[in-house]
Amino acid sequence: MKDSTKERTILAIDLKSFYASVECIDRGLDPFSTPLVVCDLTRGQGTIILAVSPYLKTLGIPSRLRLYDLSKVEGMIYATPRMERYIQKSVEVLSIYLNYVSEEDMHVYSVDEAFLDVTSYLKAAKTDKIGYARRIIKEIRKKTGLTVTAGIGPNLFVAKAAMDVEAKHNKDFLASWEIKDLPQKLWPLSPLSKMWGIGSRMEKRLNDLGFYTVGDIAVSSPDFLKNRFGVIGEEIYLHANGIDDALIQKPYVPASASLAVGQTLFKDYTGEEAKLILNESLDELMLRLHKENKLASGISLWIGYSVYGGFAKGMRFNQPTAKRAEFKEAIEVLFSRYYDSRFTIRNVSLAAYGLIENDYEQLSLFTSPEKKDDEQALDEALKEVRKLYGLKSLCRASALLNYSTVLRRDNQIGGHRK
Numbered sequence: 006m007k008d009s010t011k012e013r014t015i016l017a018i019d020l021k022s023f024y025a026s027v028e029c030i031d032r033g034l035d036p037f038s039t040p041l042v043v044c045d046l047t048r049g050q051g052t053i054i055l056a057v058s059p060y061l062k063t064l065g066i067p068s069r070l071r072l073y074d075l076s077k078v079e080g081m082i083y084a085t086p087r088m089e090r091y092i093q094k095s096v097e098v099l100s101i102y103l104n105y106v107s108e109e110d111m112h113v114y115s116v117d118e119a120f121l122d123v124t125s126y127l128k129a130a131k132t133d134k135i136g137y138a139r140r141i142i143k144e145i146r147k148k149t150g151l152t153v154t155a156g157i158g159p160n161l162f163v164a165k166a167a168m169d170v171e172a173k174h175n176k177d178f179l180a181s182w183e184i185k186d187l188p189q190k191l192w193p194l195s196p197l198s199k200m201w202g203i204g205s206r207m208e209k210r211l212n213d214l215g216f217y218t219v220g221d222i223a224v225s226s227p228d229f230l231k232n233r234f235g236v237i238g239e240e241i242y243l244h245a246n247g248i249d250d251a252l253i254q255k256p257y258v259p260a261s262a263s264l265a266v267g268q269t270l271f272k273d274y275t276g277e278e279a280k281l282i283l284n285e286s287l288d289e290l291m292l293r294l295h296k297e298n299k300l301a302s303g304i305s306l307w308i309g310y311s312v313y314g315g316f317a318k319g320m321r322f323n324q325p326t327a328k329r330a331e332f333k334e335a336i337e338v339l340f341s342r343y344y345d346s347r348f349t350i351r352n353v354s355l356a357a358y359g360l361i362e363n364d365y366e367q368l369s370l371f372t373s374p375e376k377k378d379d380e381q382a383l384d385e386a387l388k389e390v391r392k393l394y395g396l397k398s399l400c401r402a403s404a405l406l407n408y409s410t411v412l413r414r415d416n417q418i419g420g421h422r423k
Contacts, residue, residue: 014134015253016121016141017156017164020098021178022068023117024056027094028084030150036060037152041082044072055086059152088271091116094149101144105137112253115269115351120161122253135181142179157181162249165201166191184247191245192220202244202312210234219245237347251314263305264297266290267354273311276340279350283336286355291329294357300325302359304332306339309352316343325361332357 029036156168171180223245230238305319
């Protein structure tokens with residue numbers, strides 16, 4: 006376990022206008038001089054544009070808007086989203102990161118953004134943090150053609166702020182911040198929603214209290230903010246002052262024999278939306294348990310928030326089981342007990358641990374044999390159909406909801422064509 010009190014060197018990297026840049030590169034075009042947008046024209050004028058090229062951004066066109074709001078530019082290219090291609094390109098970049106840090110020192114935040122803890126590598130590389138960052142940036146450019154925006158800081162928040170606030174405006178798209186730089190570089194920031202971790206609703210609430218710049222927060226009372234907003238108020242105060250003890254880490258997976266499923270979502274999900282994803286993930290986990298003929302002694306749940314952080318908690322069953330109802334009840338208890346509804350969700354993972362062969366059953370005094378037989382018959386029927394014909398062969402009605410991923414994960418990625 007790394008010491009969170011030791012100052013670290015964190016590199017935050019974002020692949021600039023990622024989807025649009027990939028489309029330009031694959032066409033042999035320069036993203037900085039090509040008017041290209043990524044959207045699915047078959048969805049009509051109301052479809053959301055997923056990305057615009059860096060060239061269009063220089064014309065003041067935002068990266069997210071609907072097609073009917075798009076200003077017409079001569080020679081405009083419309084590229085249909087190809088999510089499988091973007092993931093393939095993202096994997097290429099991740100493999101480059103692993104030339105510079107170990108897997109445990111890399112946190113993948115999204116398909117186009119990651120954090121690298123390079124603290125332990127600078128001495129051996131005989132360079133400083135800026136030199137190391139430039140090596141990584143140069144190799145990404147050489148091998149993939151992609152341009153990156155990068156921020157360097159003593160912790161995750163400062164690195165991210167350096168990237169978001171300054172790097173995108175620098176000629177080399179690189180910025181390095183220390184804590185002493187914050188009064189000059191971060192505190193003047195306004196509106197507040199430009200700071201990582203503050204959404205539009207929180208911004209309005211802060212504005213109502215007289216907070217309009219990050220500096221207003223930094224010189225306020227942490228007790229006042231905590232009383233008003235709870236833990237998140239204290240966290241905003243700490244971030245405004247460059248204090249962040251979070252470490253790059255992987256989701257918790259129990260050391261004992263286990264089966265795990267999970268996914269990184271392609272947008273921020275509310276708690277209610279994430280419950281559906283957990284339900285779908287549980288179907289996938291139950292199918293894997295059935296295929297391997299296992300019972301589980303417990304279930305663990307990992308939730309990764311959109312900013313960063315989250316929780317990893319587990320619950321043991323009274324006896325080893327492969328009954329979906331028992332898994333579902335445990336997951337609901339863990340989620341309701343530990344999820345902080347002020348945060349949106351980007352990662353979900355489930356792990357069944359303490360696996361044993363499914364060759365016996367210990368009877369329970371608290372459930373009637375008839376009810377258990379009915380539940381088991383239904384479970385077995387569902388599992389057999391899915392085992393033969395796949396997970397989407399028999400779906401819940403909730404799979405038709407627009408934030409469900411069970412159908413799209415088979416034929417699409419992130420709600421778009423592969």
